[in-house]
Amino acid sequence: MINVTNLSKFYGAKRALGPVSFQIEDGEAVGFLGLNGAGKTTALRMLACDLRPSSGSISVDGVDAVADPHQVKQRIGFLPEAPPLYPDMTVIDYLRFAAELRGMRKADHARRIPDVLERLQLTDVAADVIGTLSHGYRQRVGVAQAIVHEPKLLILDEPTRGLDPVQIIEMRETIRQLKESHTVLISSHILSEISQTCDRLLILGRGEILGRGTEDELTATQLDVKQVVAMVRAPDDGRDVAGVLGKIPGVTDVAEPRTMHGTLTYVIDCDQDVRAAVGRALVGAGLDLLRLDSVHSELEQTFLRLVGEGGHASN
Structure with missing residues (x-):
């Protein structure tokens, strides 16, 4: 599904990411885990074709993301850290707008949008103005716009940021359901969120991939004593x-x-x-x-050992 080779991003002489290489298979849920500023958002924005890499290659579903970003965007649903919401629009009007931007035919709106509203538990607020909704509902609207065009790949950047404990549980369950029909890539600095929703982890620090694998593989390979x-x-x-x-x-x-x-x-x-x-x-x-x-090392200990204290790069 995703094949990344020697991907890097520089801002002038400052390295934000890379070079990094990794593959994600169709149907996987993979988490990018790292401290704030580790390079997670930089990586996701390049995968979503919102940021051009300095070097390296990205292939999504067999399409070159650097050479043909428009085709790749049709295959991707992206929830950035700050969802691109319009507070003066109603939920349903915003989803229609998002569907049109993704090239969906209006004839498909009547089929797809009610399904998305129901799936994200937004049916009861479909006619509400987005600016009047709680943060949790606005985050759901952000996910809804990311899946309205039925993408193969769903990219979620810090999807639980700013949510209260109940909303976090609800979002976690939403992500689990989305895994059934999408390849999912999630970034977070919260270890428990990644470990409970993802099949495999990529641990980032200082703009590099410091560890990769399932939770069991990471704790086994990083066990020092x-x-x-x-x-x-x-x-x-x-x-x-x-x-x-x-x-x-x-x-x-x-x-x-x-x-x-x-x-x-x-x-x-x-x-x-x-x-x-x-x-x-x-x-x-x-x-x-x-x-x-x-006695095996806990994932938290492995994560802290890998990233080290102060192991930051530009985000």
């Missing part, structure tokens, strides 16, 4: 369980055990996956092994 938790039944003879664990190759530290109900729980630091070796060593020493788990 692995930990293993082992629970054994407390031995009656006072054997040195920590000593047994400390002799295992790859184990770097064994914390003092937590004692509870006749069991000992050890947190073991290691520089490789030692679960199998821990299991063999404990059972081989005649101990009753009750639990053996790995």
